[in-house]
Amino acid sequence: MKILTEHINTPGIETFDVYRKKGGYTAVEKAIKTMGPDAVVEEVKKSGVRGRGGAGFPMGMKWSFLAKPEGVPRYLVCNADESEPGTFKDHYLMKNIPHLLIEGMIISSYALGANKSFIYVRGELMYVIHILEKAIEEAKAAGFLGKNILGSGYDLELIVQPGGGAYICGEETALLESLEGKRGNPRNKPPFPAVKGLYQCPTVVNNVESIATTSWIINNGGEAYAAIGIGKSTGTKLISASGHINKPGVYEIDLGVSCDEFLNSDEYCGGVRKGHYLKAVVAGGSSVPIVPGHLFLKTANGEDRLMSYESLSDGGFATGTMLGSGGFIVFDETACIVRNTWNFARFYEHESCGQCSPCREGTGWMQKVLNRIEHGKGSMHDIDLLVDISKKIEGNTICPLGDAAAWPVASAIRHFRDEFEWHIKEPIAATRPGAVYMKESVLV
Amino acid sequence: MIELTNTIAFTPERLAKAQEMIARYPEGRQKSALMPIMHLAQEQFAWMSQDVMDYVASLLNITPVEVYEVATFYTMFHLEPVGKHVIEYCRTGPCVLMGGEEVYAHLTQKLGVKKGQTTSDGLFTLKEVECLAACGWGPCFQIREKYYMNLTNDKVDKIIAELSR
Numbered sequence: 040m041k042i043l044t045e046h047i048n049t050p051g052i053e054t055f056d057v058y059r060k061k062g063g064y065t066a067v068e069k070a071i072k073t074m075g076p077d078a079v080v081e082e083v084k085k086s087g088v089r090g091r092g093g094a095g096f097p098m099g100m101k102w103s104f105l106a107k108p109e110g111v112p113r114y115l116v117c118n119a120d121e122s123e124p125g126t127f128k129d130h131y132l133m134k135n136i137p138h139l140l141i142e143g144m145i146i147s148s149y150a151l152g153a154n155k156s157f158i159y160v161r162g163e164l165m166y167v168i169h170i171l172e173k174a175i176e177e178a179k180a181a182g183f184l185g186k187n188i189l190g191s192g193y194d195l196e197l198i199v200q201p202g203g204g205a206y207i208c209g210e211e212t213a214l215l216e217s218l219e220g221k222r223g224n225p226r227n228k229p230p231f232p233a234v235k236g237l238y239q240c241p242t243v244v245n246n247v248e249s250i251a252t253t254s255w256i257i258n259n260g261g262e263a264y265a266a267i268g269i270g271k272s273t274g275t276k277l278i279s280a281s282g283h284i285n286k287p288g289v290y291e292i293d294l295g296v297s298c299d300e301f302l303n304s305d306e307y308c309g310g311v312r313k314g315h316y317l318k319a320v321v322a323g324g325s326s327v328p329i330v331p332g333h334l335f336l337k338t339a340n341g342e343d344r345l346m347s348y349e350s351l352s353d354g355g356f357a358t359g360t361m362l363g364s365g366g367f368i369v370f371d372e373t374a375c376i377v378r379n380t381w382n383f384a385r386f387y388e389h390e391s392c393g394q395c396s397p398c399r400e401g402t403g404w405m406q407k408v409l410n411r412i413e414h415g416k417g418s419m420h421d422i423d424l425l426v427d428i429s430k431k432i433e434g435n436t437i438c439p440l441g442d443a444a445a446w447p448v449a450s451a452i453r454h455f456r457d458e459f460e461w462h463i464k465e466p467i468a469a470t471r472p473g474a475v476y477m478k479e480s481v482l483v
Numbered sequence: 484m485i486e487l488t489n490t491i492a493f494t495p496e497r498l499a500k501a502q503e504m505i506a507r508y509p510e511g512r513q514k515s516a517l518m519p520i521m522h523l524a525q526e527q528f529a530w531m532s533q534d535v536m537d538y539v540a541s542l543l544n545i546t547p548v549e550v551y552e553v554a555t556f557y558t559m560f561h562l563e564p565v566g567k568h569v570i571e572y573c574r575t576g577p578c579v580l581m582g583g584e585e586v587y588a589h590l591t592q593k594l595g596v597k598k599g600q601t602t603s604d605g606l607f608t609l610k611e612v613e614c615l616a617a618c619g620w621g622p623c624f625q626i627r628e629k630y631y632m633n634l635t636n637d638k639v640d641k642i643i644a645e646l647s648r
Contacts, residue, residue, distance in 0.1 A: 123614070130616045155509065163612075379579070382579055386614070
């Protein structure tokens, strides 16, 4: 089922006219003319759609937490800070079909009673910001934004806000700080944004993809959306596929499609690149545990694994992983797990905001220890040291960046410990250019 | 290198744009316009010198340190003079899997600079950045607003030749 990407290849779909001809903005008309805000919230609740930024929290429930004190403005902020390594779906969606997000923003803002809403886009995507601003101008000219939308008395202004290059601003309270013109330091919670968010007013922060689903949900009903997918993983999900596959790109899947089909069918990734074997998979962005190929395709119980929130996390962190943001990265036998783990650790060290000691210090330590192992200067004690540091970061920080930094390291050691040991025991062999530890039994 | 004039001021078009940005936030929340205006400033002045940051502070009626603390937190703001083209090269995992390190080695050799350095002719500054959200189209780098993707050594040669003209 193609909900978000049905028209994405239609020439001119980035313009209002073509988008409108393809049925665009009918959901805004339906919501504003025939439904009240509460009915819109109700449909989104019924759909069961979960936060597509990575956390997977039910969106309708998040909306229902929004405090509504009299006389206080409420805000909707779209999180388009997409920075999780392996994830590029929001980039793809916004640049190709900007009106889908604008339409979703109007519907969602209407449902929440927000009159000024923001789309916070990572600053690197300045060209996408221009695309969105143009789309907003077009929608405004057609009467879908601005004062008294469709004669309903409802007013809405949309503002596109650039970030400045900081992964941490994908965390919702850091994003709000950044939007207020400050450093992106996450806030302590509670209070949650639903009570005190942007400018200390009640605020909802949702991912691009989540907001973009609302027009389909309004047009077709929450129940129809919930009928797609499997169990509590309702609807479709955009997966950004990268790494050693034949067809890197963004794919919209029905949640619940098998991992084997997603990786190997020509409709999606087209298999591991020709002539190579599957070694490992990061299924949901750099933060989620890396798993060996066989544990990606089948659970520890030997059941087929599915691309759903529940199936990917089956087995917990011992043998499973997470769907996360849908940043799907494939590693074949030429990939060095130690080098990749060091690369990711360097990323988290660079991106830690420095506010909490376990994360500020721990990410740096992990990077340094991994760096020396990768470069043939590690000791066996270093492996346990890494596990120890990762445990001391996990759960001890005010935002999830600490966990996000700890999990890739802990999981790489859990599943590929012998590869780390090889780097330590055979430093000369391991540091030869292009050298990779080979253990055929792990390949699929 | 781009020479800064002593008197820092936006062009009339940018000043109008900045004022428009300031006006779009709720009353009393004008500081929200800080980063948008900093991007505008970097577009005109190429890097965030102290003079530029002080000018931005004056536009928003905030203290200069409020601009400095933001400029030093976010990686997109250049705190030192840069060349005409700033190449922001993605060094993160997915691009590395696609050969990002090999292409990077070629690029540094071709330009004769290391990360953070500017070529002697002042044309190129090389910066390493983290994930640019283009993983399926890696290796990639960015110059101002433009993304250069699916890079190979040949492609890099062509881009550099074109920008050197």
